[in-house]
Amino acid sequence: MLTKEEYLDLYERSLNGDCSPEELIRLQQYEDDFCFSDDADSDEVLKEKIYNRLSASISREENVKRLFPWKAVAAAAAVLLMVASGFLYFNGRLQQRNKPLAVIAEKTPVIKRDITPATNKAVLILSDGTEVELNKATEGQIAAQGNTTVNKSGNGQLVYQLTDKPPTTSLAVFNTLAIPRGGQYNLTLPDGSKIWLNAASKLRFPTQFTGKERMVELEGEAYFEVAHNQQQPFVVKVKGMQVEVLGTHFNVMAYADEASINTTLLEGKVRLRNEGTAAVILNPGQEGVFTGSKGFKVNKADIEQVMSWKNGYFIFNDEDLTSIMRKISRWYNVDIEYSSGTKKLSFAGSISRFKNVTEVLNMLALTGTVQFKIEAGKITVIN
Structure with missing residues (x-):
């Protein structure tokens, strides 16, 4: 009986064509066992x-x-x-x-x-409360919200695009993208920012960004690739804290059944701020862990593990x-x-x-x- 080390050596050499006939027989006998x-x-x-x-x-x-x-x-x-x-x-x-x-x-x-594993499915909740099951919707324009069109451009992709029409109201129009357990979905916001939403997550966002900042609200987990706009910072609001960025790539995990909110930075720079006054700055490769009353802790991030869900x-x-x-x-x-x-x-x-x-x-x-x-x-x- 071969040891695992002997098997590995024979197997690798067989792939390269370096085994003798006798060794190939031993390898075959071992596999037959x-x-x-x-x-x-x-x-x-x-x-x-x-x-x-x-x-x-x-x-x-x-x-x-x-x-x-x-x-x-x-x-x-x-x-x-x-x-x-x-x-x-x-x-x-x-x-x-x-x-x-x-x-x-x-x-x-x-x-x-x-x-079976999760599929591309989500429910889009429009400003008037109408719910659209995206996995059942056909490709193309599925709604108009203010001066923004909502388009399903492909499997698991939702895209918001501004039109040339003037806004019909000065009030912000909000949509919510809700991902059930067993689902996932991608979203492109009207500013070009891209968001990947994991299962059991929800994102509330305006159909057009106005004012001094671009703010969205997250429950669950999402990966963000934010379009750069120095005059209009991007803010992700999660339970008890905010992630503030100009343009960067980062992941936020904020499930209700997890003990902490974890923000992992891949590219750029972000500021994490709680509802009080505490704030920390993350550099690429760092993870900010927020545990409520215990505040923030900054660790070296395991990028491969954090991004595994998206990959x-x-x-x-x-x-x-x-x-x-x-x-x-x-x-x-x-x-x-x-x-x-x-x-x-x-x-x-x-x-x-x-x-x-x-x-x-x-x-x-x-x-x-x-x-x-x-x-x-x-x-x-x-x-």
Whole structure:
């Protein structure tokens, strides 16, 4: 029986055509031992099956699985290290998988039903209270708000455009874009600023920016690419605080069920201000954490993890199980229950957000520390 180090060495050399006939036989025999070989399987599916099976034999800590940083290890080693916590890294980059991992369901039969991932869906609430289900709306202009047209330009994209018509009222006209659990949507404001909204989020905004500032109100999570306008700063108002910018790229996570509001800056500069007088300045690569009465704390940001939702991945870096399950609840529109008191478990690794929920849960279950049951739109955590 090969060790995982010997298998990695043989596998990598086989990809490069450097294995002897005898070594190729050893490699094939090792893969056959997993009982995963199926003539109908593609090479990609076979590799995933092998890596998933290897995870069961890698030793791990009882409560917290600590893995080496993926950028600091060789590509092949990274595969097995990340699989130790039930997730996949390939070739130093995150790769999206399109094929199902049927073998996992066989290994964890407690998961009997499946739930599909989120799609581009949202409800647009116009100034008069009219609600438009955007996933059912056809492309093109769907409304006119003041001197602004509202257009659905493509799958998951809503665009506001100013017209040459004079405003019909001097009062600000507000719209709200509401993203349900199990949804996501993109929005372009009339000033050209672009916003990506995560599941279970809501954004209230004027259909035309007037006055000294461009203010929007956020619940949930969104990534902003703000159009620069030095004369009219952009302000994101969230519960208990404000994010003030001129033109920059940043992410705000402000879910009601999270303990803090996290603002992460990718480009430019922002000022965070609470409802009192406290304020902090963020530079690129920093994260401002606001916890209400405890004020602000500035940390070095894990940009890759923060932006994973927008880039189509779950990335967990020693993240506790309850936090992971909150993300799963929002993305898959499913309720979470715990069969008993939860152990303090943490996981590290990555998987595509566009997998069905069973594939995400089975990856976690392969650690041997937790199990799940799915029934009637509810996931029960058993550990």
